[in-house]
Amino acid sequence: MTAHLTPIRWCDDDSLELLDQRWLPSRRETLRIDTAEAAAEAITAMVVRGAPAIGITAAYGVVLAARQATGPEWPARLDAAMTRLGASRPTAINLFWALERMRAVITAHRHADAPPVERLLETARDIQRQDLADCLAMGAYGAELLAREAPKAVMTHCNTGALATGGHGTALGVIRTAWDRGLITHVHANETRPWLQGARLTAWELAEERIPVTLAVDSAASLLLAQGKIGWLIVGADRVTANGDVANKIGTFALAVQARHFGVKVMVVAPTSTFDASLASGDDIPIETRESRELTHQGERVVAPDGIDIYNPVFDVTPAGLIDVIVSEKGVIESPDRNSLAAWLDASDPGGFA
Ligand SMILES: CSC[C@H]1O[C@H](OP(=O)(O)O)[C@H](O)[C@@H]1O
Secondary structure, eight states: OOTTOOSEEEOTTSOEEEEOTTSTTTOOOEEEEOSHHHHHHHHHTTSSOSHHHHHHHHHHHHHHHHHHOOSTTHHHHHHHHHHHHHTSOSSOHHHHHHHHHHHHHHHHTTTSSSOOHHHHHHHHHHHHHHHHHHHHHHHHHHHHHHTTSOOEEEEEOSOOSGGGSSSSOSHHHHHHHHHHTTOEEEEEEEOOTTTTHIIIIIHHHHHHTTOOEEEEOGGGHHHHHHTTOEEEEEEOOSEEETTSOEEEETTHHHHHHHHHHTTOEEEEEOOGGGEETTOSSGGGSOOOBOOTHHHHEETTEEOSOTTOOOOOBOEEEEOGGGOSEEEETTEEEESTTTSOGGGTOOTTSTTSOO
16 A cells, blocks of 8 residues: 555654655665755655655754754754755745744744754654645545546546655545545556656556556647546646646646646646745746756666757646646635635645735
8 A cells, every 4th residue: 555655754763764766666765864965965866756745855854954953053054954955946835835834943942052853853743744634635625526527537647646745645645535435437647757757656656556547658648638538637736826827747737738628627736835825826936957867868778869958847837727626635726717725725824825
């Protein structure tokens, strides 16, 4: 059962163990780290990835820094660690949301002789536990939408499962819950080039649980959507802006255009820790580009000419008008381009909508 698998485990020796997702599905290897620097490097290298999982890892990274910060300079050392963690990847707002949660604890204890290590650890654990609870709640909300129609196949993109969260998953969490309730018949997973989160991670999570899944190349998605057998495109998010625009894995925008063209509904599933009220629209979301080698090589095999110009953005932005519903742990918002997301969130939500 991978639903409650989590790629992140705080160990009794005060180190952090990460399931190294670079080697799945062929090898299940873990990486044990004990510094904030190593946590930042693991996020950048995609040892751990997925918006919520990135936030959880960064939170524990602050705890690792706190355990080693001594003397009156400890606040400055933790500030430096949070700056380093915040520079690990730019698009998923969950990273910055989690760091703000940790910063609030540090600020409250700033005049103490030593960092509040136990409070920081409890906050990181709470972020991890709460994400699992959020994913289970979103699974139920999303499944209720699917229950309104006869069971059909669904399509998903990238990996939004237990490997990307505190467990169960966001979009894949809706798919898991819907499958358990007999509300979907099949899952179509796009391989999601170039990092292959769909092929290597989503197909693996679903196959492990014997949820019927068919893997296809990304460019087969339009043919599948045209065939009328898919009821919903269900995806995650890395950042949702005030007007409902959504940053997600590269290819999501094209899939949403195709889905709208073929009458397939689009569901975005994201906890409110993925919402960024500070940005008016998706135009302002920083889009990560990654190294050329992700396109020019498949392992050690060279698949493109040496020295060729490479464009490798790993996210794109889907306008709110192409999204039928956004599902968060606080409920479902229909037609996000016309209905303000602000109504969902109370002012107590740091980084959320005030
Ligand atoms: C619930 S994961 C959200 C999001 O994160 C993934 O990106 P990456 O694998 O590069 O971290 C993908 O965009 C998922 O939809």
